[in-house]
Amino acid sequence: MLITEHNINKTDxxxxxxxxxETNSKDxxxxxxxxxxxxxxxxxxxxxxxxxxxxxxxxxxxxxICKKYDASYIINDYSNFNLNKYxxxxxxxSNNLKEIRKMNLDKRYILIGSCHNIxxxxxxxxxxxxxxxxxxxxxxxxxxxxxxxxxxxxxxxxKIPVFALGGLKxxxxxxxxxxxxxxxxxASKYFYSLxxxxx
Numbered sequence: 221m222l223i224t225e226h227n228i229n230k231t232d233x234x235x236x237x238x239x240x241x242e243t244n245s246k247d248x249x250x251x252x253x254x255x256x257x258x259x260x261x262x263x264x265x266x267x268x269x270x271x272x273x274x275x276x277x278x279x280x281x282x283x284x285i286c287k288k289y290d291a292s293y294i295i296n297d298y299s300n301f302n303l304n305k306y307x308x309x310x311x312x313x314s315n316n317l318k319e320i321r322k323m324n325l326d327k328r329y330i331l332i333g334s335c336h337n338i339x340x341x342x343x344x345x346x347x348x349x350x351x352x353x354x355x356x357x358x359x360x361x362x363x364x365x366x367x368x369x370x371x372x373x374x375x376x377x378x379k380i381p382v383f384a385l386g387g388l389k390x391x392x393x394x395x396x397x398x399x400x401x402x403x404x405x406x407a408s409k410y411f412y413s414l415x416x417x418x419x
Contacts, residue, residue, distance in 0.1 A: 227261040227292040228330065228351050232397075232404035233390055234383050235260050235411045236296075240267040240278055247417045252282060254415035256289040264311050264332075266296035266408070272303055279304040292330060298323060311353070317343045333380075336366075341377045349380050353406050356386025368400050375401035 235255055240248060252263065265282050267275070279295060283306045286293040292308040295301065298316045309330025312320060317333055317340060325331070332351045333344040344352050354374050359365040365386060366374075375382045384397045385406040394405055 227290075228381065231259075231261040232394060233260050233411070234262045234264070234353075234404060234406035236264045236266050236385075236406060236408040237282070238267075238408055238412055239269070240274075241269060244417075249281070249285065250417040251412055251415045253285055255411055256285065256291050258414075260291065260411070261289075262292045262294060264294040264296055264406075266311075275300065276303045280306055283307060294330065294332060309350070312349075314340055317347070320347055335374065335378075338374060338377050341374055345377075345379045352378055352380050352382045353385045354378075354382055354402070355384070355406075357384045358387030360387050368396060371402070372400040 237252070256263070263282065263286055265279050267278070270278070279300075283293045283304070294309045294311050295304060295307045296311045297313050298310055298319075301307075301310060307329075309332060310325070311332040311334060313334050314336065327348065330351070331347070331349045332353060333340065333347075333349045335341050335344060335352050335354050341352065354371055356363045356365050357368070357371050363386065371384060382402045383404040383406045384393070384402045388397070388405045388407055389410050390405045390407065397403075397405055
């Protein structure tokens with residue numbers, strides 16, 4: 221069953237998984253389930269450098285966990301779609317956005333655009349995109365943050381609900397997100413750090 225705008229419109233938290241290869245398998249699924257139990261309603265599986273067979277297996281397992289909690293399950297990058305079509309939607313990379321008209325995706329899928337500039341925002345505005353992630357708001361280990369002023373400028377160009385991504389914490393930063401026109405926070409390391417099976 222596909223859950224479309226239902227969860228997008230009713231949450232201000234969006235969890236992006238860390239790379240599976242950098243985690244402990246048992247702890248990985250434990251934290252995902254604890255986050256879902258705490259009220260997270262959108263989870264995106266993002267894990268690089270996995271073999272196709274492993275990607276499909278792990279992705280299907282997370283999908284099944286999400287369904288227990290009526291949560292929307294998103295995969296990262298259209299290139300992974302054929303590895304597991306058990307998903308509610310796809311987060312489209314900047315390159316995906318340029319090729320989306322060739323993808324012939326079922327309209328039931330949630331489509332989330334990854335945006336870093338006005339040009340990418342405009343592409344999303346002309347497509348049937350459900351949600352946009354603008355990043356990085358704050359600087360991370362490998363990216364320089366755009367700051368709240370630039371974030372607001374990009375949000376003002378968008379006709380689509382916007383989540384902020386990049387160095388943010390919840391609930392610490394949610395007020396600033398909403399003051400600047402966004403609707404929620406997307407995060408990986410921060411949400412993942414909230415639970416630990418060893419505690």
